[in-house]
Amino acid sequence: xxxxxxxxxxxxxxALVALPALTGKFYVELVAKIMIMAVFAMxxxxxxxxxxxxxxxxxxxxxxxxxxxxxxxxxxxxxVSLWTSxxxxxxxxxxxALVxxxxxxxxxxxxxxxxxxxxxxxxxFVFHDTRVAGGSDGTYLYTKPQTNIGSWxxxxxxxxxxFYYAMLVLLIVSFAxxxxxxASRFGHALRGIRSNxxxxxxxxxxxxxxxxxxxxxAGAIAGLAGYFSAVQFGFVNPEMISWHQSANVLLMVILGGxxxxxxxxxxxxxxxxxxxxxxxxxxxxxxxxxxFVIAAVMLLPRGLTGxxxxxxxxxxxVRGG
Amino acid sequence: MDIQVFLIQVLNSVQYGLxxxxxxxxxxxxxxxxxxxxxxxxxxxxxGAYAAFVLSSLTGSLFWAISLGTVLAVAFGYLLEWAFFSxxxxxxxxxxxxxxxxxxxxxxxxRSVAVxxxxxxxxxxxxxxxxxxxxxTMSYPVYNLFISAACLTVAALLFLLLRRSRLGMMxxxxxxxxxxxxxxxxxxxxxxxxxxALGVALAAFAGMVNAPASSVYPGMGNQVLIVCFVVVVIGGxxxxxxxxxxxxxxxxxxxxxxVFLPDYSGxxxxxxxxxxxxxxxxGLFRQRAV
Numbered sequence: 354x355x356x357x358x359x360x361x362x363x364x365x366x367x368a369l370v371a372l373p374a375l376t377g378k379f380y381v382e383l384v385a386k387i388m389i390m391a392v393f394a395m396x397x398x399x400x401x402x403x404x405x406x407x408x409x410x411x412x413x414x415x416x417x418x419x420x421x422x423x424x425x426x427x428x429x430x431x432x433v434s435l436w437t438s439x440x441x442x443x444x445x446x447x448x449x450a451l452v453x454x455x456x457x458x459x460x461x462x463x464x465x466x467x468x469x470x471x472x473x474x475x476x477x478f479v480f481h482d483t484r485v486a487g488g489s490d491g492t493y494l495y496t497k498p499q500t501n502i503g504s505w506x507x508x509x510x511x512x513x514x515x516f517y518y519a520m521l522v523l524l525i526v527s528f529a530x531x532x533x534x535x536a537s538r539f540g541h542a543l544r545g546i547r548s549n550x551x552x553x554x555x556x557x558x559x560x561x562x563x564x565x566x567x568x569x570x571a572g573a574i575a576g577l578a579g580y581f582s583a584v585q586f587g588f589v590n591p592e593m594i595s596w597h598q599s600a601n602v603l604l605m606v607i608l609g610g611x612x613x614x615x616x617x618x619x620x621x622x623x624x625x626x627x628x629x630x631x632x633x634x635x636x637x638x639x640x641x642x643x644x645f646v647i648a649a650v651m652l653l654p655r656g657l658t659g660x661x662x663x664x665x666x667x668x669x670x671v672r673g674g
Numbered sequence: 675m676d677i678q679v680f681l682i683q684v685l686n687s688v689q690y691g692l693x694x695x696x697x698x699x700x701x702x703x704x705x706x707x708x709x710x711x712x713x714x715x716x717x718x719x720x721x722g723a724y725a726a727f728v729l730s731s732l733t734g735s736l737f738w739a740i741s742l743g744t745v746l747a748v749a750f751g752y753l754l755e756w757a758f759f760s761x762x763x764x765x766x767x768x769x770x771x772x773x774x775x776x777x778x779x780x781x782x783x784x785r786s787v788a789v790x791x792x793x794x795x796x797x798x799x800x801x802x803x804x805x806x807x808x809x810x811t812m813s814y815p816v817y818n819l820f821i822s823a824a825c826l827t828v829a830a831l832l833f834l835l836l837r838r839s840r841l842g843m844m845x846x847x848x849x850x851x852x853x854x855x856x857x858x859x860x861x862x863x864x865x866x867x868x869x870x871a872l873g874v875a876l877a878a879f880a881g882m883v884n885a886p887a888s889s890v891y892p893g894m895g896n897q898v899l900i901v902c903f904v905v906v907v908i909g910g911x912x913x914x915x916x917x918x919x920x921x922x923x924x925x926x927x928x929x930x931x932x933v934f935l936p937d938y939s940g941x942x943x944x945x946x947x948x949x950x951x952x953x954x955x956x957g958l959f960r961q962r963a964v
Contacts, residue, residue, distance in 0.1 A: 407767055459955040464911065464956070467906065468947070471944050471947055474900050481940065483938070596900065603768075603771070607769075637786060637787055639786075643777065643779030643780035644780065645776075646775065
């Protein structure tokens with residue numbers, strides 16, 4: 354990281370810390386939502402940017418954790434403890450990722466994209482067609498999880514400022530964890546798989562196991578994000594698992610720039626804010642969004658953190674086979 | 675289950691399977707030959723259905739609507755390949771996924787601007803509106819038989835085109851070795867354009883012919899798209915005959931699943947895919963050129 358970048362990062366962090374003191378509830382809640390999406394996007398970056406696995410079904414793990422939170426409550430008015438329901442949700446997402454990954458990783462390339470999409474669609478139908486949690490309508494969660502440790506009241510998830518800071522801590526901890534992971538031998542092996550899997554296998558790495566481990570970790574962290582997303586909105590429905598959600602988070606990763614985690618955070622901010630802006634302009638904002646997506650991928654193939662516009666490559670013509 | 679119910683379900687399975695085949699064959703051809711994963715392929719099905727709705731109310735006849743719509747679809751596909759998809763060939767799969775996803779948003783929203791977000795029905799033509807009585811209480815609509823017959827005809831024509839014509843030979847050559855085909859003096863860019871237009875027309879035709887039997891509604895393309903991915907994965911990418919077998923298999927599993935396990939029918943198709951992935955990760959019919 355260059356000096357300028359480090360200064361910029363520090364400045365951004367300070368701005369995030371100071372935000373609740375500077376603005377009202379609306380922006381505090383919006384930025385909390387973005388930080389949750391940023392954690393979600395970082396988990397996908399571990400697969401797409403680091404390991405080179407393009408998953409189009411990442412919302413399955415995000416959504417499952419939200420559903421586990423709802424199902425963990427004995428009835429919908431009873432508050433569950435954060436300290437039991439959160440591990441439960443994350444473990445459920447990790448297990449689902451382990452199973453889906455074990456099957457999907459038998460394929461590669463474009464098959465992998467289609468298979469991850471199809472499996473997430475299967476999870477979608479589990480919650481859409483059966484009555485486990487309200488079917489296609491979804492379910493409300495009337496009380497936030499309580500965070501007491503013994504008799505010590507720690508913080509209140511229903512308070513939007515408390516929730517905001519909890520999400521800021523979550524973002525920083527997830528970022529630090531993934532950074533450490535990437536700097537480790539494991540992280541280097543994943544990068545090796547991305548650049549040349551054949552060679553990694555020849556070097557004696559069990560690449561399948563490495564990829565499966567990455568897929569499971571990514572699923573668990575996506576679950577972490579999904580859990581808090583359900584907490585924030587007090588509501589889960591199958592749309593949390595829809596493939597639009599999976600495509601959205603993939604967009605964040607590529608919009609920000611892949612493989613360095615910071616890009617995923619930048620991408621989450623850029624995409625959610627753009628969506629907010631467009632939807633305030635017109636009813637048919639998805640038209641603008643579609644154009645924005647196409648322009649962003651064509652002009653910024655390395656993302657906002659990956660250097661300048663790719664005018665030249667684009668104009669020189671990538672036409673032809 | 676008595677024999678009439680069974681027969682009806684078999685006919686429904688075949689009809690659904692053939693419709694899936696028409697959409698999935700274009701998807702698998704476009705991937706097999708151009709190497710492009712096209713998420714917007716379901717949109718062509720959706721656009722076809724809406725074209726049937728608009729054109730049949732303009733012309734007053736479904737047959738004119740389908741004929742006109744097919745010609746329009748070919749032209750649309752040809753143009754779209756030139757204006758958009760030809761820029762995707764050298765990009766990686768990730769970019770292709772996102773660019774074609776952006777295209778879905780554009781198509782869905784243009785549809786919303788032009789026709790609105792309501793659910794529409796398309797009237798069944800009078801000549802085909804009868805029903806064949808089966809037993810004392812049940813009947814089967816003639817139009818559904820027409821759908822199967824039309825899809826079967828188109829599928830047969832497609833196989834004839836691919837296996838027996840000069841163009842089909844070029845397409846098969848392009849699928850097995852692009853560079854060699856080009857060096858033999860075949861204009862591969864022209865082949866790409868034709869294949870893409872063909873894929874668009876097949877998907878749009880499926881949407882048009884099925885419009886009177888189902889309804890026409892927003893988001894209908896996405897549902898078809900994801901099932902077609904499963905068809906392509908099961909059949910083996912690039913294999914049109916694999917797509918036919920897989921589409922019929924899914925037609926049967928889905929239709930009979932809705933009868934026997936109504937709560938779980940949405941999942942069955944994906945479970946089938948999981949089983950096949952364990953058994954044969956590269957699909958049932960891998961790499962048999964077209």
